[in-house]
Amino acid sequence: MRGKIGTILILSLLVLAIASCGCAGNTNLQAMQNSSHVLQNSSTIQITDMLGRQLTVPTAISSVVATSPPSTILVYMLAPDKLAGWNFKNNFTQPFMDENYTNLPVTGGWFGTQTGNYETIISMDPDIVIEGFTTDGKINEAIERRQESFGSIPVVAINDSIIFVTQSDPTIEYAGKLLNCEAQAEKLIEFRSSILSEINSTVKDIPEAEKVRVYYAEGPKGLMTDPSGSQHSQVIDICGGVNVADCPLNPGNGMTQVSIEQVMDWNPEVIITSNPQFYATVYSDPLWTSVDAIQNRRVYLAPQNPFCWIDRPQGPHLIIGTAWTAKMLYPDRFTEMDLPQLTREFYSKFFHYELTDNELDTLLNPSGEAKT
Secondary structure, three states: OHHHHHHHHHHHHHHHHHHHHHHHHHOOOOOOOOOOOOEEOOOEEEEEOOOOOEEEEEOOOOOEEEOOHHHHHHHHHHOHHHEOOEOOOOOOOOOOOOHHHHOOOEOOOOEOOEOOOHHHHHHHOOOEEEEEEOOOOOHHHHHHHHHHHHOOOOEEEEEOOOOOOOOOOOHHHHHHHHOOOHHHHHHHHHHHHHHHHHHHHHHOOOOHHHOOEEEEEEOOOOOEEOOOOOHHHHHHHHOOOEEOOOOOOOOOOOOEEOOHHHHHHHOOOEEEEOOHHHHHHHHHOHHHOOOHHHHOOOEEEOOOOOOOOOOOOOOOOHHHHHHHHHHHHOOOOOOOOOHHHHHHHHHHHHOOOOOOHHHHHHHHOOOOOOOO
């Protein structure tokens, strides 16, 4: 009799162990840092965020506020129906976005010179707040202060520092598991991998003397810029261009002021810009006429909607921006890259919007009219 009871007890323990392993496997949330869920019940689960902090969050997350543009755009791309609001106001006249999302409230946040409002976000009662971090040092202290201010709403820290445009960045995978949209996250990772692989394989062997010399023109007069190494000009570096800006890197918001004499001295072959007002006037501005890029009609305005493809706001949408940049810098080397088709696919899968032919043409061939 004791033998039978012992056998039954052993079998029961084995069943419990197997069930426990299955549960852990289904709730695993790694951030490429061996972080994982360790506890689960019917309504909450314990996770480790990308700073290594242990948090208890709802098992089913349905409402999210993120406090910086990169994180907000990532939530929109992966799980748009879970996004509770934007932390920046999108003023573009052609958003190329369903009105269900354009009509979301503006929550504010903490980025650049912006200061969010805790009461506004708390009143929305999100399941979690996602806080992007970009530096080390005292970032843990800052996150803990944020958590104290949000009270019982969990603040999940994710890494914004690489801005999602390198294949080694784990943020998309982490967010996919956090928001229970792993299949969508994998689609974005695969799209990114395909784009970056094509770019890397094409530009890696370009001799230094043949690399295109590029100036990134910011501001309505084009006389602000960001040098190589800045997150704001990273698409030039990724796409094998030579950023000609020999100027200090302005921390944080960037946009180092330069003079037209400096630009003339650098004499870029290509100018890319995110400013429609500058693009609309540069060819008729006598100050710029001697620059090679002007003489050869090689000034390119980045697509603007729903977010600028190359900068401000930063975010995972820069993935399609790298494809556009590569095509502008090296059209003869990227003849096989079908930018219109890539754009349609990206907007359909990740911006949740089906572009018409006219919208696609407007997007890829902007008029450069100044925004009002």
